[in-house]
Amino acid sequence: MNTMLQAARVGIATLSFEAVSFEHRGQPLLAEVSLRLEGCRRTLVLGPNGAGKSLLMRLAHGLLTPSRGQVRWDGPPTRQAMVFQRPVLLKRSARDNLLHALAVKGTPWRLRRLLADGALAHFGLADLARRPARVLSGGEQQRLALARAWLLAPDMLFLDEPTAALDPAAIRAVEAAVDDFHRAGTRILMSTHDLHQARRLADEVIFLCGGRLLERTPAERFFSAPATPEAAAFLRGELIG
Numbered sequence: 001m002n003t004m005l006q007a008a009r010v011g012i013a014t015l016s017f018e019a020v021s022f023e024h025r026g027q028p029l030l031a032e033v034s035l036r037l038e039g040c041r042r043t044l045v046l047g048p049n050g051a052g053k054s055l056l057m058r059l060a061h062g063l064l065t066p067s068r069g070q071v072r073w074d075g076p077p078t079r080q081a082m083v084f085q086r087p088v089l090l091k092r093s094a095r096d097n098l099l100h101a102l103a104v105k106g107t108p109w110r111l112r113r114l115l116a117d118g119a120l121a122h123f124g125l126a127d128l129a130r131r132p133a134r135v136l137s138g139g140e141q142q143r144l145a146l147a148r149a150w151l152l153a154p155d156m157l158f159l160d161e162p163t164a165a166l167d168p169a170a171i172r173a174v175e176a177a178v179d180d181f182h183r184a185g186t187r188i189l190m191s192t193h194d195l196h197q198a199r200r201l202a203d204e205v206i207f208l209c210g211g212r213l214l215e216r217t218p219a220e221r222f223f224s225a226p227a228t229p230e231a232a233a234f235l236r237g238e239l240i241g
């Protein structure tokens with residue numbers, strides 16, 4: 001689908017966190033995180049509630065500014081998109097949400113309808129094209145947010161607990177979409193509390209706890225032999241943080 005949109009990717013800029021800290025009213029919420037993301041892997045961000053997963057992604061996407069340290073992109077200009085637990089949609093129809101995103105992207109108007117309808121069909125939303133986006137169910141809204149991200153053809157996609165409130169079928173649809181992005185060469189950074197989902201999707205895991213990055217490990221190793229006692233306890237379902 002939409003290979004035209006995805007074809008031109010030529011290597012994604014490296015994203016570096018250099019000793020990044022984020023504080024609020026003097027309280028450290030993320031401490032001295034250093035990290036480099038290259039290539040187009042699927043990196044899952046795991047950790048207990050309040051670990052700093054959302055903060056990490058918002059800093060990476062440029063929605064927040066570090067209190068100290070630097071977030072850097074090195075390489076060609078990077079198209080980014082972010083999908084949140086609760087999608088942010090315009091008070092317009094599902095189709096108009098997509099047409100608007102294409103207009104902002106600068107897509108020639110003759111192509112917009114074709115691309116929007118292709119994305120609606122691919123994400124199972126063709127019958128809902130004219131329905132106001134904000135009355136769609138949670139799962140439908142999330143598919144619409146993914147369709148919109150797809151049309152932006154991002155080099156890097158951030159997903160912050162995108163399946164937290166969804167039923168099993170909707171979760172499968174989101175995971176299939178993540179596969180689509182991955183196959184199209186998009187780098188994925190995604191947080192989840194669903195360890196089964198993390199096993200299904202992850203190439204590697206970043207583990208945060210108490211605002212510190214404790215591990216970055218290939219997925220298989222993380223789940224079979226985590227390097228830190230905190231991650232081992234987390235995987236056993238113990239309360240940590």
Ligand SMILES: Nc1ncnc2c1ncn2[C@@H]1O[C@H](COP(=O)(O)OP(=O)(O)OP(=O)(O)O)[C@@H](O)[C@H]1O
Pocket residue numbers: 024029047048049050051052053054055056
């Ligand atoms: N913009 C902000 N200003 C002040 N404090 C914040 C801000 N964003 C997050 N926090 C605090 O920082 C800590 C980490 O929040 P964050 O949302 O990153 O955690 P999380 O790992 O995503 O948690 P959860 O799994 O519960 O969603 C929390 O204690 C939260 O209250």
